[in-house]
Amino acid sequence: MSIYVDVSAAVHAKAGIGRYAGSLARALVASEPGRFALFYNRTEGIRPPPGLEDVPARTIRAGYKPWRMAVWLGQVARVGFNRLVPDAELFHATEHLLPPLRGVPTVLTVHDMIFKLFPEHQKPLNYWYLNTTMPLYCRRASAIITVSEASKRDMVRHYGLDPERITVVYEAASPEFRPVAQGEVDEARRRYGLPEQFCLHVGTIEPRKNLTRLIDALQQLRDEGLRIPLVVTSARGWLYDDFFRRLEALEVRDAVHFTGYIPGPDLPLLYSAATALVLPSVYEGFGLPLLEAMACGTPVVSSNASSLPEIGGEAALYFDPYDVEAMAGAIRAVWTDAGLRAALREQGLAQAARFSWDRAAQETLAVYRRALQ
Numbered sequence: 001m002s003i004y005v006d007v008s009a010a011v012h013a014k015a016g017i018g019r020y021a022g023s024l025a026r027a028l029v030a031s032e033p034g035r036f037a038l039f040y041n042r043t044e045g046i047r048p049p050p051g052l053e054d055v056p057a058r059t060i061r062a063g064y065k066p067w068r069m070a071v072w073l074g075q076v077a078r079v080g081f082n083r084l085v086p087d088a089e090l091f092h093a094t095e096h097l098l099p100p101l102r103g104v105p106t107v108l109t110v111h112d113m114i115f116k117l118f119p120e121h122q123k124p125l126n127y128w129y130l131n132t133t134m135p136l137y138c139r140r141a142s143a144i145i146t147v148s149e150a151s152k153r154d155m156v157r158h159y160g161l162d163p164e165r166i167t168v169v170y171e172a173a174s175p176e177f178r179p180v181a182q183g184e185v186d187e188a189r190r191r192y193g194l195p196e197q198f199c200l201h202v203g204t205i206e207p208r209k210n211l212t213r214l215i216d217a218l219q220q221l222r223d224e225g226l227r228i229p230l231v232v233t234s235a236r237g238w239l240y241d242d243f244f245r246r247l248e249a250l251e252v253r254d255a256v257h258f259t260g261y262i263p264g265p266d267l268p269l270l271y272s273a274a275t276a277l278v279l280p281s282v283y284e285g286f287g288l289p290l291l292e293a294m295a296c297g298t299p300v301v302s303s304n305a306s307s308l309p310e311i312g313g314e315a316a317l318y319f320d321p322y323d324v325e326a327m328a329g330a331i332r333a334v335w336t337d338a339g340l341r342a343a344l345r346e347q348g349l350a351q352a353a354r355f356s357w358d359r360a361a362q363e364t365l366a367v368y369r370r371a372l373q
Contacts, residue, residue: 001089002037002056003028003368009095010049011040012064015204016288017111019264020147021094022049023174027361029055039085041067050264058085067097072133074100075140090368096130098137105371107364108141110134112285112306113154114208121207135159142371145169145364147286148307169363170311171286172355173295176265179349180272180296188269192259198229199331200274200298202267202289203281205232205243210280210303210321212243217280217328219252221335228335229255230278233262233270271296276334276341279303282321287311291355294348299341301330311355315347 010022029036029052038048038057041064048057062070074081080102085091091099092107099106115122115130122130138144138159144166146152152166188194199218203209211232218228230252247253262270271277277293279302284290287308293300294315302308303321312318317340319330334340 001087002085003035003090003092004037004039004058004085004088005092006039006094006097007049007052008040008097011042011046016286017095019174019288020109020111020171022052023172023357024094024360024364025049025055026051027357028364031358031361031365037085037087039091060084068129071097071099072129072136075133075136090372092364092368093137093141096134096137098141100140105142105368106140107143107145107367107371108137109145109147110138110151110155110285111147112151112283113158114283114285116158117154118208118283143167143367145367147171148310150307150310151285167363167367169360169367170355171288171291172357172360173288173291173352174357177268177271177292177295177352180268184269185273188266189273192266192270194231194257194270194273195229197275198231198257198273199276199278199301199335200270200293201230201232201278201280202262202270202292203233203279207242208281208283210282212246213321213324213327214278214280215243215247215250215252215256216324217331218255219250220324220328221332222252222255224332226332226335227255228331229257231257231259231270231274233259233267267292268296271298274298276301276331278331279308280319280321280327281305281308284308290316291352295352297345297349299334299344300348301334313351313354315344315351317344 005025007021007025009018038055040059042059042061081099082101088104090105091101094109098108119127146168149168152168155161156163271293276299279290281303283306290312300316302316302318304318305321317330319326
């Protein structure tokens with residue numbers, strides 16, 4: 001018998017959820033070797049996440065959308081998918097997709113309620129699917145994990161769930177996120193063509209990331225005579241046309257650099273090269289880049305929305321994500337004040353150290369034990 005952890009998001013490199021699935025699975029396997037197995041949706045060229053190559057795995061070959069539909073229809077019809085994981089003791093769904101399993105306890109991680117709170121930020125099909133399926137998946141799961149108290153409150157308010165069914169287990173920055181030697185930073189700066197000083201944004205380009213207001217804030221600072229380059233990592237997500245139209249209309253467009261997707265091993269280098277991380281999101285279920293930047297010693301300027309103050313504590317400089325002037329003021333303060341940057345660096349390193357994947361694994365195992373009872 002094995003506890004199965006769905007690492008589909010990790011093998012398909014799905015941004016923050018992927019890093020969650022991979023990091024948690026590695027910590028769980030290290031905590032109790034031999035007890036775990038992996039499950040994932042396999043396509044051509046897909047391999048297990050790094051560090052999990054020797055863990056037993058069961059896979060399916062299905063397109064992303066067909067698999068999502070199959071899972072939902074299986075839940076509606078109460079058709080068990082047990083043949084996919086015939087020796088399962090428990091199944092942990094690490095993204096918003098819970099396969100129907102008869103007689104097997106299941107744990108569902110809910111990262112956020114963006115689809116409920118910000119329907120205008122969703123593609124129509126995704127909005128329809130999540131609003132249709134998530135109440136069902138939450139009812140069917142033996143236990144639910146959220147990654148922040150903010151997400152837990154959203155679930156209780158919108159779904160009327162018993163708070164006792166929901167356990168908050170915080171994520172953490174992976175061990176590779178740490179201050180990097182200057183020589184490695186300089187090499188990464190050359191390889192990616194990075195400016196000597198810049199603000200960094202890590203995350204998919206989509207409306208809730210609030211990048212349109214961020215470039216408006218940078219334009220305001222430019223009008224004051226402060227030219228601040230912005231480096232944006234990760235790929236385009238969805239509903240990004242308004243952002244690019246706005247960018248093309250502003251003078252600041254020549255100071256915005258897009259790197260595209262950055263491989264995981266290179267992310268600590270970019271954090272370490274940055275003058276500051278700017279996280280202007282209107283909503284984050286957790287906001288992993290905030291902790292990753294802090295773990296690398298990078299000062300953080302952050303929105304004060306949703307989970308971000310909960311995770312960042314007193315180690316970030318916050319602003320109202322809907323107030324462009326406040327955003328510009330926070331960026332100006334960190335950009336121009338070396339003493340403030342040094343203080344945020346030290347506070348950030350201490351804050352990031354409060355979170356660990358070992359602790360997350362132990363708290364997740366406690367959820368498993370309760371579900372198995």
